[in-house]
Amino acid sequence: RPPASSRPNRRIVPTHRTSHRKSYDYASPFPLVGRNQHQLQRPPLAAGPAGTRAGMANASSISRSLRRSLAPDALHRLLLQRSRAFVTAECHRPVVLHKRGPDILHDPWFNRGTAFSMTERDRLGLRGLLPPSVVSSQQQIDRFMGDLKRLEQNARDGPSDTYQLAKWRILNRLHDRNETMYYKVLIDNIEEYAPIVYTPTVGAVCQNYSGLFRRPRGMYFSAEDRGEMMSMVYNWPADQVDMIVVTDGSRILGLGDLGVQGIGIAIGKLDLYVAAAGINPQRVLPVMIDVGTNNEKLLKDPLYLGLQEHRLEGEEYVEIIDEFMEAVFSRWPNVIVQFEDFQSKWAFRLLQRYRKTYRMFNDDVQGTAGVAIAGLLGAVRAQGRPMIDFPKQKIVVAGAGSAGIGVVNAASRTMARMLGNNEVAFESARSQFWIVDAHGLITEERVDIDPDARPFARRKSELTHQGLNEGASLIEVVKKVKPDVILGLSAVGGLFSKEVLEALKDSSSSRPAIFAMSNPTKNAECTPEEAFSIIGEKVVFSSGSPFDDVDLGDGKIGHSNQGNNMYLFPGIGLGTLLSGARIVSDGMLQAAAER
Ligand SMILES: NC(=O)C1=CN([C@@H]2O[C@H](COP(=O)(O)OP(=O)(O)OC[C@H]3O[C@@H](n4cnc5c(N)ncnc54)[C@H](O)[C@@H]3O)[C@@H](O)[C@H]2O)C=CC1
Ligand SMILES: CC(=O)C(=O)O
Ligand SMILES: [Mg+2]
Incomplete structure (x- = not known):
């Protein structure tokens, strides 16, 4: 030295x-x-x-x-x-x-972080181990100072947010120093720290990632790396990787397009793989595929660490994801790849494209569905009814994106199986769902209907009978249908307004259920306080991000349950790994949900 x-x-x-x-x-x-x-x-x-x-x-x-x-x-x-x-x-x-790759990044004598030039990154085996943007040392200092100052300011969610971010930072620093200790702390205090390493705080972390960035974690593949990915994967130091969580940052929680900053969600999900499923931390790999961003604020931000150009679309986009999949499966043929927070149009297409060839699944489409089914079955039990009554539940779903459609698809299949698994059973199961999106109730009269939503569009004949129209509002639908469950995957905070909750009082269920599943906290369709105060103690409540239980007085507690795919994906990954399954089938997810 x-x-x-x-x-x-x-x-x-x-x-x-x-x-x-x-x-x-x-x-x-x-x-x-x-x-x-x-x-x-x-x-x-x-x-x-x-x-x-x-x-x-x-x-x-x-x-x-x-x-x-x-x-x-x-x-x-x-x-x-x-x-x-x-x-x-x-x-x-x-x-x-005498060092290469991550060893250089972890050595404070030599590390220049994001200031390593592209030629240095190639020579030193660093390509893919850093976000794609090369910044000057002054920009690095600006980023650090901005972050330091941010502690004094109120972030998006008010003062408590700053406090949560500070906790994340302290945990992250521990992760940098001593990974074993980090996971021990996380496992021993999972209830307290899951909301820090995962939703809701991970949302604020992703929003502020360029400012919080200190040491890279995981791999970055960008549109500039086309043709290089097969060699880049060898820059990762581990010979064995069991789990990859990959995102393109296009829809991070309910926060929209966060570009390269979305890597935070892949890191958070993999923390739970280690803490909840016992996957070896040396065998997990968070991945960010940076194909640009359509977030205008990030496109103008001098501290942004990703490609500052609009997102690639069409075949160009698919070719990049194809190249990434070939590269990782060629180095680690037994790896399981979890797709996370891809915007809906790509979530469905990529799932169809790879699910029969690779060991992969889409957490937002399939993991969320599994957890929602588990919750829906639990709600039937909470009503004191036998499980076989599940196909009689009337379910209104707000949100027709990857998560909403994923839930309706899988839940209707569960119902159909209970009813005999034939065509009549499928038709009957389908008719138990009403999907409302940004344009209101989806019916077969919808112009330019999304092909993934089409099978669940309400039929014209049903509409007259129910007194509903194409585009009917959520309140109208709840009033007319009197559902057993309203389930929110809309990313619209407060969508289950006072009026919607008042309408749910007329539910035909003895214990109506509200699943306000959108993340992070601010995007929840309603809070447990709102639900319990308007509907009363009989309501069954669950939310995507954690809320405290509600004190209902007289020693009664209104339980706030968490309905989040975090209760499923670690098990899916572990089960796939242990069983050696070649693909992740719908049956596996259904079985997991029922368990
Ligand atoms: N709790 C959990 O485990 C999970 C929660 N989510 C959450 O679900 C939300 C949605 O995710 P994606 O489906 O991927 O997003 P997306 O953006 O593809 O879909 C959002 C859907 O909500 C609809 N919508 C917008 N405004 C609406 C309104 N006023 N009324 C009714 N519908 C409205 C849109 O038309 C769209 O169909 C996000 O907040 C995400 O965090 C997603 C996956 C898992
Ligand atoms: C939980 C999750 O996967 C999401 O909100 O996207
Ligand atoms: Mg997700």
């Missing part, structure tokens, strides 16, 4: 192979960081204070008699001059670096 005085400015030369070492002698015109850039980034030089290594080295380079004969300020000037000459000379000598 070089002397302390010269560390930050040394040029970095990979010498992991002897052949490289030979060719990189000091005289060679080494094409590393451009020399100019290197000099521009050099901090001002000064003699180290007496007593430090740098100071001692320089002081001892002046003879004792000269030191005695000089006035203190003259001696100081001379020291300064000599130390400059020394450091400047040192700066021009390349560092002989």
Whole structure:
């Protein structure tokens, strides 16, 4: 290792192979960081204070008699001059670096983080281990200072948000230092810290990721990496990877397109794989596929760490995902890939494209459905009815995206199975669902109906009988249908308004159920306080992000349950891994939900 005085400015030369070492002698015109850039980034030089290594080295380079004969300020000037000459000379000598890839990123002597140039990333085995954007050291400092200052400001959710982010940061730092200890803390306190490493705090983390970014975790594949992915996967240090959670950042929780910052959700989900399913932390890999972002704010943000261009679409997009899948399965043929928070149009298409070939599943479509079915069956039991009554439940679903349609698809199949698994059973099961999206009730009269929603569009004949029309509002639907359950996967906070909840009082169920499943907390369709205060203690309540139970007085508690795919995906991954299943089938998810 070089002397302390010269560390930050040394040029970095990979010498992991002897052949490289030979060719990189000091005289060679080494094409590393451009020399100019290197000099521009050099901090001002000064003699180290007496007593430090740098100071001692320089002081001892002046003879004792000269030191005695000089006035203190003259001696100081001379020291300064000599130390400059020394450091400047040192700066021009390349560092002989015996490390590659993550080892460099974890070494504070050599790590430059996002300031590593693309050529350095290629030479040092770092490609894919950092977000794609290359920033200057000044930008790195700006990001750090912004983050430091943010602690003093109120973030999106008010003061408590800042506090949660601070907790996340402390946990994250522990993860950087000692992963075993991190997971022990998480496992022993899972109820307390799941809301920090996962929803809701992970939402704020993703929103602020470019500011919070310190050390990269996971891999980044960008549109610029086309044709390189097969070799890039070998930059990951683990020979065995069991679980990958991949996102393209296009729909992070209910927060929309967060681009490269969505990596936070993949990290959070994998934390739960380790803490809840006992997957070896050395065998998990969070992945971000950066194909740009359509978030105008991020496109203009100088600190944004992803590609600052609009999202790729169409075949170009699919080719990138194809290349990624081929690359990871070629290096780790037994890996399981969980797709997470892809916007709905791609969630369904990619699931259909890969599900029969690769060990993969889509958590938002399939994991959410499994958890919702488990909750719906629990609600039947809470009504004191036998499970076989499930196909009689009337369910209104607000939201027809990947999650809403995923739930309706899978829940109707569960009903149909209970009814005999034939065509009549499917038709009967279908008619138990009313889907309302941003344009109201979806019926077969809907123009440009989404093909995934079409099978569940209400038939014209049913509409007259029910007194409903195409596009009917959620309130109208709840009033007319008197559902047993209203289930929100709309990402619209407060959608289950006072009027909707009042209408639910007329439910035909003895214990109507409300599943306000949208995340994070602010996007919940209603709070448990609202539900219990309007409908009363008989309501069964569950939400995507955790809420406290409600004190109903007289020693009664209104239980606030959590309905989140986190109760399912770790088990799906673990089960697939242990069973050696070649694909993740619908049957596996149904079985998991029923268990
Ligand atoms: N609790 C859980 O385990 C999970 C929760 N989610 C949450 O579900 C939400 C939606 O996710 P995606 O389906 O992927 O999103 P998406 O954006 O594809 O779908 C949202 C749907 O809500 C509809 N919508 C918008 N405004 C509406 C309104 N006023 N009334 C009724 N419907 C309205 C839209 O038309 C669209 O169909 C997100 O907030 C996400 O966090 C998603 C997966 C799992
Ligand atoms: C929980 C989850 O997967 C989501 O909100 O997208
Ligand atoms: Mg999700």
